[in-house]
Amino acid sequence: MTGTQTELSPRNAFREQQWREAHERYLDCARKVFAGSGYHASTVGDIVEAANGSRATFYAHFRDKADIAAGLFERALPAGAEIYRLAAGFPELTRAAVRAWLDEHVLGFWSRYDVEVMVVNDAMAADPGVAARHYQWGVDAARELRPYLEKWTGAQEQVALTRALLLILQLERLCYHWLVRGVPHDREMMLDILADLWFRELEFLRAGP
Known part of the structure; x- marks a missing residue:
């Protein structure tokens, strides 16, 4: 040197x-x-x-205001990815474990990063580039559930990934309106419903096509 x-x-x-x-x-x-x-x-x-x-x-x-809004959300992505890695690593898949995960980790994430979620939703409504980045974030989150997707191979691989993605997007929309925009919901009721949905779908994915 x-x-x-x-x-x-x-x-x-x-x-x-x-x-x-x-x-x-x-x-x-x-x-x-x-x-x-x-x-x-x-x-x-x-x-x-x-x-x-x-x-x-x-x-x-x-680049502009939308870009810094996206960057702000991207800074929260490691924490977001971690919650789905936790779901992928349940020692035993039970409805009780899913409900506890939703209560402690999922709702906790959305409450902690409410500003980031708010601004990225506003930004992607006006900027197709941010919307495309947001969709890819969802795909990446779905891939964190890979232990449930392993039996879906070949042409079925995309089916499983899409099912996982829809599960995440559905959860995201609910949490956005509930925890960020303040639409009132009964917490215990919502946790029961979400636990039923996630437990059934994860069991289905784990079983394979």
Whole structure:
């Protein structure tokens, strides 16, 4: 390694750190702005002002307001993927285990990331690119249920993946209206219904075609 390479490496690492810190700062500030004013009423200028930054820096990180809304949701995706990995790893598939998972992990996720969910739904209604990304997130979440999909091979593989995806999208729509938009539901009743739906479908998928 030359002396020049030795000198550039720490400098590049510092620049990368600066870039990441700025990226996270804009995401954090966007979350606060969206939480306070809503997605539609908020502007890129509001986010830039909250971050004490510049439009040039903002556009070095994000294409537009919809892009930062999608980025905000993407930051929550590891936590979202984890809840489906938990469902894939039940020591024993029982209705009680499914209900407990829904209660603790699924509803907990949607309550914790309510702002992220709100803004990505608003953004994808106006931006086909964000809508396409959102659909792919759903597919990726369905793939986390792979232990239930293993017996579905060949032409049936897509059938199983689609069934899992529909199960997730149905859950997402309910949680969005209930936990994010505040449509009232009886929690215990909804948990009972969701547990029935998920337990039956997971049993069906596990059994194979």
